[in-house]
Amino acid sequence: MTRVLVPVAVLEGEAVSPGLMNLLGTVDVTVLGYHVLPEQTSPDQARLQYEDRATAALADLTEEFRTAGGAADHRLVFTHDREQTVDRVADEVDAQALAISGATGDVDQILVPLSGDVAVERILSFVEALVGDRDIGVTLFLATKNGDAATERLDTAAEALRSSGISVRTTAAVGRSPFAALIDEVPGHDVIVMGERAPSFRSLVFGEESERVASESVGPVLVVRYAEAPAE
8 A cells, every 4th residue: 555654743733734644645644743852852851741742743633644544653752863864764664755744725726846866656556546536637747858858758757647537748857957947847746746856855855955845835745755765
C-alpha cells in the first residue's frame, strides 16, 4: 500500500487542511508529530514535559485522517534536526512520499512537474494511487531547454495516466528557470506532486524558499521520494 508521511509541528498548532486529508484518503498515512528543541534541551527532558499534550493532539489528528478514508498512525519525535528526523522516519515507515501542509479546499486539479532528475515512473504510480477513480484532473508540467524532448516525455507520461482513466493535460516551459516556471504554473491547481530530486526540492521542503512559496499561495505539496536516498 502507498504510504505518505505527514510531518506536523505538533506543539506549534500546525494544522492539516481538510482538503489534503480528503485527498490522502486513498493512501495510508503516518502523521509525524515533531518538535524542534534548543541545543541545550534533551529529547528526554522535552518528552517528560510535553509528551502527553503532544500525543493527545496527534491522536486527534490521526483520527481525522482515518475519517477521511485511509489507514493512519502516528509517531512523536523530539529532535534537534528536523530534516534528519523527517528523512529517518520516512525510511522507517517506508513512505513513498512526504506531505508539506498547505491550505486547500476540495482538490480538483493536481500539478505534477517532471523537471529535473526525478523518478517519473514512481511519480506516475503515486499519482495513480492518489487519484484512484475520483474526478481529479492532472497537469503534467516540464521546464526544459529542449522543446521536442519535453513533448515526447510529457506525451509518454500522459498516456500512462490516461490508461488508468485519469484526465490529463500537459504543458511545457522552454528555456526558463524550473522553479520560477513552476510557480507561474501554480494558479488553477490545488496541490503539487513533485519528485524528490526536482530543482529546488530540498529548499522547498526545508525552508530556504518558504517565504517565496508562501507569498505565491502554494497549497499542499506531496514530494515523491526516490527508491534510494539521494546522494549527499
